Amino acid sequence: MKILDWYILKRYLFTFLMMLLLFIPIGITVNLAEKIGRIIESKAPFGEVTAYYVDFTVYFANLLFPLFLFLSVIWFTSKLANNTEIVAFLSSGVSFSRFLRPYLIGATIVAAFALFLGMYLAPMASQGFNEFKYKYLKKNKKIQQTRDVYQQINDNDYIYVSNFIPKSKTGFNFTYEHFEGNELKYKIFAENIRYFEADSSYRLTSYLKRSFENGIETVEKEKRQNMRFPFELEDLTPVEYAAETKPYGELLDFIESEKRKGSTNIGRYEVVKLRKWSLPVSIYILTIIAVAVSSVKRRGGMGANLAVGIAIAMVYVFFDKVFGVMAEQSNFSAVVAVWFPNVIFGILAIYLLKKAKR
Template identity: 75%
Template sequence: MKILDWYILKRYLFTFLMMLLLFIPIGITVNLAEKIGKILEREVPFAAVAQYYLDFTIYFANLLFPIFLFLSVIWFTSKLANNTEIVAFLSSGVSFWRFLRPYMIGATIVAAFALLLGLYLAPKASKGFNQFKYEYLKNNANVVQTSNIFRQVNDTDYIYVSNFNPATKVGSNFSLEHVVGNELKYKITANNIRYVEEDSVYRLSTYTKRKFQDNREVLETTRRKDTVFPFDVKDLTPEEYIAETLQYDELIDFIEKEKQRGSSNIGRYEVVKYKKWSLPVSVFILTIIAVAVSSKKRRGGMGVNLAFGISIAMIYVFFDKIFGVMAEQSSFNPIVAVWFPNIVFGILAIYLLYNAKR
């Protein structure tokens, strides 16, 4: 590798690392200032707080590192341009494509790190981050009720609850259908269902069981009935963030099981799956855009490049969030939603690179 490659690659990686080290403590400080009251009020152990902010660091870095990378590349490339170093490189006979090579090497290193982070490290951090938040920082009054839950819990049993409160573990309009083949064997309904944790049973009010056998219906009713079911209380309280806490192989298996159960959150889970691969690709796209934007010496100096870069970064985040929410909340194809920002900005990268090369 030539001196030029080492020079740019070191600045690429060093500036990116410094950007992370600069903004992560700011994020921790802002988060701690917001949460310190509840942490002190509930006397959260110091070890739990320390682990939370370690998980927060990984979670925060995984969430925002493409933006940090984009801004860091604009920053040091603009400095090269302002110091007329890029002009010197190109005047010595180095082509623009050759000048771009160390950036692509750096992007490959960062993309590999992003892939490792997304597939294995970030899920573990996300689990600890969310568990701490729900255990210590959430009030029971703020727990949102889940609604219209329909799930296949095994090969024969289907459950439905119109709404379920995770705090009180109480749901309404519960039904369970036991189906063998295409034949309904029995159906259980109740006005309310409550999980009694100390006895590990479900308490049903206005219980009705309709059993179908020998071409006749057997009806059983009672005011209250305590029983057990072949599902866990977590099946009534699907956590929206659960996909973020699973490593890639576990996530694939989880999505397949949720499809069989008829989960309404499949779009949300698949968005998480596809982002694990789209994020490393975005590293190359954003690097090319950053180099193309900041490799020219401008009259306004570095400030113009940074302003333009921040604008592009905000538009990228906007596209990413909008299409992600569309996939999560509707029937919009998750793979299209995740990859559309990369396609649009990939086209922009090619256009900007062509003009920068000229």
């Protein structure tokens, strides 16, 4: 690489690293100030608190990677523009596309690391981060419940509960259906179901079983009935963040399994999967936008470029969050939700790049 490439690439990577080192301690301090009361009250061990903030660092660094990079590129490119270094580069016969090359090399390095982080390191951090949060930080909040859980356990069995309280291991309005082929063989109803860990059994209250054999229906009723079922307690308490905690290979298997079970959280899981690929792409897009916006020397200097950059970043975050929530909580396509912001800002990047070249 030429001297120009090394000069810009070192500034690119160094400024990005400094941006991370600057904002991560601020994020930890703000989070600690907000959570310190609950941490002390829950008597969380110091080692677990330390591990939580290590996981917190990786978890949020992964989420905010593109934005940190975007602001760092605007910062150092604006300094180059204010020092008229960009004018000197272009005046020496270097084209704008050639000037952009080290930025794209830097984006490739960061995108490769972001891909590795999202595939392997971030899932492990998410596991520890969420487990600590639910164990200590939400301990005294309103009792957590899962609602309207409908699962296909295997080829023949289906379960449903209207809501389930993990703390007491109790579900309400439970049904269990067993099919053989397309024929319903029996169906079990109960007002509530409670799990007993000692013998891995379930106690059903107001138990009712309807069996069908050769067109004849038989009904069995009991006030209470202890039973074992071919499903795990986790099938009644699907964890919303489950997909975030799995490496990419396990995530693919997990999504296929949840599809077979008829899980209602497929949209959320698909968003997690697709974002692992969209995030590295967004690094290229935001890098190009940042260079196009900040390579022009403005009357307001670096402050004007940062203001424009922050405004663009906020719009990007808005699109990303709104469409992500739509896919997680409705039948809206996860592919459209995840890639739409990149498509829109990719078009914006092409427009701004052409404008900057002129």
